[in-house]
Amino acid sequence: MRIGIDLGSRKVKFALVRNEKVARLESFDTLSFYKRFGRMDGDDLTFDLAGTGFFSASELAAAAIVATGYGRNTLNLKGVRIVSEIRAHVAGALFQTGLRDFTLLDMGGQDTKVALVRNGRLQDFVMNDKCAASSGRYLENMAAILEVDLSELSSHWDEPVRLDATCGIFGESELIGQILRGHPVARLCAGVNQTLVKRVIPMLKRFPSDTIVLTGGVALDRALVKLLEIEGFSVIVPDSPQHNGAIGCAVMG
Amino acid sequence: MNRTGFTTTIPLEILLAAERIPVDLNNLFITGGRSLELIEAAEAQGFPRNICGWIKGIYGAVIEGGILELVAVTEGDCSNTRALMEVLSLHGITTIPFAYPHDRNPRALREEIERMMAHFAVGWDEVNRASDSLESVRRKIAEIDRLTWDDGLVSGAENHYFQVASSDMNGSTKNFEAEVDGFLAEIAGRTPYRDSIRLAYVGVPPIIDDLYPFLESHGARVVFNETQRQFSMPYGIPDLVERYRAYTYPYDIFYRLADIKQELKKRQVNGVIHYVQSFCFRQIEDMVVRQQLSLPILTLEGDKPGPLDARTKIRIESFLELLGEQQ
Numbered sequence: 311m312r313i314g315i316d317l318g319s320r321k322v323k324f325a326l327v328r329n330e331k332v333a334r335l336e337s338f339d340t341l342s343f344y345k346r347f348g349r350m351d352g353d354d355l356t357f358d359l360a361g362t363g364f365f366s367a368s369e370l371a372a373a374a375i376v377a378t379g380y381g382r383n384t385l386n387l388k389g390v391r392i393v394s395e396i397r398a399h400v401a402g403a404l405f406q407t408g409l410r411d412f413t414l415l416d417m418g419g420q421d422t423k424v425a426l427v428r429n430g431r432l433q434d435f436v437m438n439d440k441c442a443a444s445s446g447r448y449l450e451n452m453a454a455i456l457e458v459d460l461s462e463l464s465s466h467w468d469e470p471v472r473l474d475a476t477c478g479i480f481g482e483s484e485l486i487g488q489i490l491r492g493h494p495v496a497r498l499c500a501g502v503n504q505t506l507v508k509r510v511i512p513m514l515k516r517f518p519s520d521t522i523v524l525t526g527g528v529a530l531d532r533a534l535v536k537l538l539e540i541e542g543f544s545v546i547v548p549d550s551p552q553h554n555g556a557i558g559c560a561v562m563g
Numbered sequence: 564m565n566r567t568g569f570t571t572t573i574p575l576e577i578l579l580a581a582e583r584i585p586v587d588l589n590n591l592f593i594t595g596g597r598s599l600e601l602i603e604a605a606e607a608q609g610f611p612r613n614i615c616g617w618i619k620g621i622y623g624a625v626i627e628g629g630i631l632e633l634v635a636v637t638e639g640d641c642s643n644t645r646a647l648m649e650v651l652s653l654h655g656i657t658t659i660p661f662a663y664p665h666d667r668n669p670r671a672l673r674e675e676i677e678r679m680m681a682h683f684a685v686g687w688d689e690v691n692r693a694s695d696s697l698e699s700v701r702r703k704i705a706e707i708d709r710l711t712w713d714d715g716l717v718s719g720a721e722n723h724y725f726q727v728a729s730s731d732m733n734g735s736t737k738n739f740e741a742e743v744d745g746f747l748a749e750i751a752g753r754t755p756y757r758d759s760i761r762l763a764y765v766g767v768p769p770i771i772d773d774l775y776p777f778l779e780s781h782g783a784r785v786v787f788n789e790t791q792r793q794f795s796m797p798y799g800i801p802d803l804v805e806r807y808r809a810y811t812y813p814y815d816i817f818y819r820l821a822d823i824k825q826e827l828k829k830r831q832v833n834g835v836i837h838y839v840q841s842f843c844f845r846q847i848e849d850m851v852v853r854q855q856l857s858l859p860i861l862t863l864e865g866d867k868p869g870p871l872d873a874r875t876k877i878r879i880e881s882f883l884e885l886l887g888e889q890q
Contacts (some may be wrong), residue, residue: 432881
């Protein structure tokens with residue numbers, strides 16, 4: 311029995327893997343998770359896993375626990391092994407898809423990671439740096455400006471309105487300008503989704519594969535998948551894209 | 564003696580003939596202990612954030628270091644140097660342009676060298692004497708390089724240091740040669756490295772300060788520092804013009820690649836790290852490097868001075884894992 315924890319910028323995700331099968335998945339808003347269950351012990355971050363109620367005392371006692379994510383460098387939990395995010399995500403994608411050769415595209419709250427996997431091993435990867443436009447947080451902001459929920463935003467890919475700002479904050483005012491021009495919301499949603507594709511294509515082309523495995527919360531954006539397919543990519547979204555890192559941690563345990 | 568700065572390797576022989584103290588401004592910037600502050604100060608002065616850190620660092624090093632005269636390489640290196648030269652001239656600093664002809668034309672290079680000689684009021688006799696005086700230390704640095712890849716006695720960082728420092732001989736050929744002699748004596752009794760992975764470092768010297776020790780802590784050692792080796796003029800060519808035609812760095816990427824390919828083979832390299840500086844035109848050349856070299860390549864990008872960041876470390880670890888498996 312193994313537990314994986316992915317401390318993301320927007321959500322903390324948990325996975326319990328038993329007999330090589332995902333037995334349970336949970337998630338929690340990052341800020342409220344740290345406020346309710348976290349505390350600093352000197353310079354180390356620690357939290358009360360039992361208090362979450364996600365796992366029984368016997369599960370916590372018996373399971374190997376592996377964690378990754380933003381908090382990992384300051385995390386100090388007795389008996390918890392820390393692994394890098396990229397390795398956790400690759401392990402999760404290998405486990406969830408059964409594929410051995412692919413390009414992993416993981417789009418989370420802040421980070422976009424693109425990894426080349428060959429023969430089941432990580433060969434190289436790139437990550438967004440200095441800027442988190444085209445992340446999950448960007449999608450949330452744009453949905454708020456358009457006054458739609460993420461499900462609505464992710465259901466439009468036809469005739470995207472062109473959006474060119476390279477900054478996620480300037481992008482908001484550019485979007486407002488396009489609203490004033492009278493474009494329908496559906497086309498504006500498609501435009502927002504198209505900006506994600508434009509941002510990730512150079513990274514994907516650097517590591518060409520027959521198959522893209524798309525993970526992270528942004529993988530729930532159906533329009534993104536459609537737009538990537540229109541660009542000629544063959545995209546696979548595993549069953550639990552948002553929990554991929556946590557599952558990867560668990561299988562590494 | 565007056566100190567004369569330069570923005571990248573130029574015929575050092577001319578400065579020595581003119582009895583100037585040579586100062587490689589890159590070395591002055593990066594070893595001064597205040598490299599990050601110099602960049603921030605240059606940005607506060609108006610240098611854009613999306614311009615190479617070396618340009619901003621050189622600007623800061625010139626102003627803070629009190630350099631009053633410099634040779635700026637305007638062709639064969641980054642074109643930002645031209646604007647840097649213009650900005651520095653506003654501070655009353657004398658700037659002497661030096662252009663490597665893109666086609667390596669010997670006549671054009673000779674004219675450029677003679678123009679620089681005329682500025683410093685020296686003739687061929689003095690320059691050739693200075694040239695002879697450098698030959699002994701250059702031969703010893705070439706030996707340090709051989710001891711790196713052939714005998715395994717020198718670390719990647721040491722190889723980097725001695726070759727990169729040879730661009731200006733740390734300001735004093737005599738003192739630097741004594742340092743080189745001391746080092747050669749010290750390593751004679753060393754046990755050879757037993758690293759399993761042999762790496763090449765291709766590209767401009769890193770702005771990152773802990774790359775080599777990080778690699779060595781993972782069982783990999785750099786046995787070829789491409790541009791640093793070029794700075795040390797290891798060719799043994801007596802003619803000055805031909806020497807600076809053999810120098811690959813300021814010419815096109817294919818000329819550089821011919822040298823790189825030959826050395827990769829000779830030194831039995833397992834993998835290549837191609838370092839590129841953020842915002843540098845050489846980032847574009849990465850496409851050519853990747854296409855032309857058959858060994859596994861990891862491209863690293865650096866922007867500001869400091870230690871390796873966490874994600875670059877993970878990328879290096881993955882790359883070394885891959886190389887380890889291939890052996």
